[in-house]
């Protein structure tokens with residue numbers, strides 16, 4: 431007998447790197463007959479309509495993002511503002527709590543799926559609704575950065591403690607630099623707007639501690655030990671939802687990419703994409719593109735304009751585009767990453783390790799180079815490069831800066847035929863690729879997830 435249809439309300443952090451994975455997962459749940467009330471910024475609704483595969487089951491509920499003093503007019507997600515204004519997006523999201531409460535009273539869902547709204551578990555308890563914290567960035571970084579062993583709520587400055595893994599963390603080679611260690615606990619973190627109690631670490635930790643159950647976009651083939659560790663530490667169920675590995679079918683590569691890629695030998699081109707949020711400073715953008723030039727390999731790089739620059743093209747080193755014409759293309763806009771990743775010419779993928787890109791990277795046939803940006807991406811990169819050894823991380827100095835030589839060295843390490851490291855990561859990567867491409871793997875996780883939710887209602 432078909433399991434009873436659940437009614438789930440979702441309210442993701444106003445970032446495309448969260449909204450997209452939540453929608454993907456809602457499509458998978460709607461495929462199984464469950465009803466979804468998807469609360470999201472009004473501005474995003476038109477973009478999402480075309481990706482709603484079950485409009486009779488998934489209803490978008492537009493939320494007006496309140497204006498907060500220093501936000502540009504109309505800003506609704508992190509894609510609309512630089513990193514230093516993320517706190518204002520967070521404050522705006524917190525200001526929607528009364529409206530969200532009204533909707534939840536009216537909708538009466540069985541569950542609410544949330545992430546950055548630390549107040550959601552308490553609100554759900556008041557309304558008799560179960561709350562699930564849905565982690566879209568994988569398990570290893572949440573376990574490393576936010577484990578209860580870290581005592582984030584008691585310690586003001588975790589400082590150097592964060593450089594090493596928590597005591598009972600699964601065996602790992604992951605270590606953070608002093609600069610990286612301070613990002614999660616430094617009171618000047620982007621979310622520390624009202625007081626240190628709202629630092630990003632405390633915000634996320636509160637949500638994880640107070641929710642009834644944790645869901646994580648990952649799979650046991652990659653992060654089983656980290657999910658078990660989180661279950662032990664947070665003393666609650668942690669349910670994996672699998673990794674989306676198949677892109678949208680029947681999409682055709684358009685210009686200028688189709689013609690450009692067609693000119694190269696199979697497996698020779700380096701693709702570099704740094705996600706929807708990463709904005710490099712101009713000097714680092716120069717180091718990146720000059721490093722790509724040093725590899726003597728063809729490349730396609732999608733890079734947002736640095737702060738203060740109108741376009742990416744105008745920010746490039748003098749004469750760079752002319753010098754590289756035909757061999758290198760630096761693109762300032764959005765590119766169809768997943769489609770290009772699967773093009774036969776592409777042989778190496780430099781990724782910032784956003785979890786959406788990581789799952790695409792692992793099932794690609796490319797050699798992998800990691801150039802992480804946000805702190806969760808740094809931990810994911812260290813786990814994949816240091817523990818699983820499916821790629822190579824670009825070396826950075828103690829200030830978190832990389833050089834053109836570092837870029838070139840990491841790419842050559844995985845692309846040179848005579849590189850032992852290249853052979854090792856290629857063999858290990860193909861093992862994980864086969865594991866993740868196993869027929870029906872993601873669906874088996876989603877089926878199991880739905881069963882466990884039902885069990886919570888019995």
Ligand SMILES: C[C@@H]1O[C@H](OP(=O)(O)OP(=O)(O)OC[C@H]2O[C@@H](n3ccc(=O)[nH]c3=O)[C@H](O)[C@@H]2O)[C@H](O)[C@H](O)[C@H]1O
Pocket residue numbers: 445446447448566567703704705706707708732763764765766767768783784785786787788790804806807
């Ligand atoms: C809060 C943060 O959100 C981030 O999202 P971000 O967009 O940076 O990265 P992805 O998760 O790879 O998501 C990026 C998605 O956009 C696609 N894409 C991106 C650029 C482009 O030019 N073309 C594309 O098709 C890419 O294929 C992927 O599907 C990260 O999760 C991070 O871990 C999380 O903490």
